[in-house]
């Protein structure tokens with residue numbers, strides 16, 4: 707059975723990282739490394755990486771870390787078509803904090819990964835055609851709960 711508490715524990719660390727980041731106390735690359743390390747940390751138990759990322763998953767770009775306003779796009783690099791080779795290496799290669807990216811970063815990351823300047827736009831079209839809109843739209847706000855539990 708998977709351990710949801712370790713995800714909540716590390717998600718609470720992600721919340722602290724973002725509080726410091728929002729106070730300009732952390733550089734973007736440092737914040738991203740810390741966030742990644744929280745996601746990986748769930749494997750000290752049988753946890754789920756997405757639970758450690760829940761705080762930012764609904765609203766932040768995993769590359770530039772900007773807050774994406776409500777209703778704007780937040781595309782996942784895991785939603786791409788099978789025209790994208792070796793898609794599971796994208797997150798690590800591009801040093802992303804999460805798999806969800808703002809439009810500019812998604813376009814850049816996918817185009818570089820595919821070595822094709824049109825690939826980003828092509829994959830955005832693919833996602834908008836094949837995914838439900840709610841799956842690639844920003845909520846514009848941090849999650850108000852910790853994976854469904856009240857913050858303490």
Ligand SMILES: [Zn+2]
Pocket residue numbers: 767768769770771772807808809810811812
């Ligand atoms: Zn971005």
